[in-house]
Amino acid sequence: MKCVNVNKKILIVAIVILCIFAVFSFTMVSNAEEVTVIGTWDISKDDGTSKVTATLYNEGRFVISGTGEMKDYSGSNNSPYYNYKESIKTVEIQNEVTSIGNYAFENCKSLTSIEISSNVTIIGDDAFAYCTNLTSIEIPSGVTSIGNAFYGCTSLNSINVDKSNQEYSSEDGILFDKGKTKLITYPAGKKEKEYNIPSSVTSIGDYAFDNCTSLTSIEIPSGVTSIGDGAFAYCTSLTSIEIPSGVT
Numbered sequence: 001m002k003c004v005n006v007n008k009k010i011l012i013v014a015i016v017i018l019c020i021f022a023v024f025s026f027t028m029v030s031n032a033e034e035v036t037v038i039g040t041w042d043i044s045k046d047d048g049t050s051k052v053t054a055t056l057y058n059e060g061r062f063v064i065s066g067t068g069e070m071k072d073y074s075g076s077n078n079s080p081y082y083n084y085k086e087s088i089k090t091v092e093i094q095n096e097v098t099s100i101g102n103y104a105f106e107n108c109k110s111l112t113s114i115e116i117s118s119n120v121t122i123i124g125d126d127a128f129a130y131c132t133n134l135t136s137i138e139i140p141s142g143v144t145s146i147g148n149a150f151y152g153c154t155s156l157n158s159i160n161v162d163k164s165n166q167e168y169s170s171e172d173g174i175l176f177d178k179g180k181t182k183l184i185t186y187p188a189g190k191k192e193k194e195y196n197i198p199s200s201v202t203s204i205g206d207y208a209f210d211n212c213t214s215l216t217s218i219e220i221p222s223g224v225t226s227i228g229d230g231a232f233a234y235c236t237s238l239t240s241i242e243i244p245s246g247v248t
Contacts, residue, residue, distance in 0.1 A: 060089030
């Protein structure tokens with residue numbers, strides 16, 4: 001009788017081990033099956049100076065790899081991955097890629113995060129335009145040129161620049177040039193109702209406050225001499241504004 005009980009216990013343990021192994025094996029197979037490539041596209045510059053590839057995985061990860069600059073596009077519908085833009089959730093720009101092309105991620109409405117390599121020096125015009133689920137972005141130290149990259153990013157509330165960057169700076173998530181004489185972008189996702197532009201600022205960039213729908217009051221310092229195109233476009237809660245005498 002004792003021998004039978006021992007055999008039963010051994011059998012039960014064996015069954016449990018087999019079940020655990022089966023679950024583990026199924027999980028491993030399932031995980032292996034989960035990550036697949038949806039598409040791969042050549043997005044190198046036309047002049048042959050770069051070799052850059054974009055790869056989209058089924059979980060929404062979009063990887064930019066290769067060497068040199070990405071291709072610039074004249075609109076999001078010109079990119080070869082245009083039909084898949086709604087599927088892009090995260091972007092990873094790998095180390096040897098040196099630019100983010102014009103309109104590269106425009107209308108990627110599912111995009112929530114992006115990792116930009118330290119070798120990127122250029123962020124092109126409208127690169128992230130209408131990425132309405134992007135809430136924050138980190139600008140690496142090597143970036144020396146930022147176009148009107150964040151137009152229509154209505155959830156963006158923070159742009160942070162690496163402290164060693166020689167061209168740009170950020171304060172409370174707001175993008176300035178290094179000397180803080182030009183306010184480049186006040187993120188549209190910020191919910192503050194009032195903002196006083198720092199006294200060091202002498203110019204307000206194109207579309208700097210675009211889509212800041214919570215903004216009801218703004219004070220422009222007397223030293224400002226230029227206000228860019230569409231600087232306060234779609235600031236639907238802003239009812240009045242004082243333009244300093246020095247604005248030309």
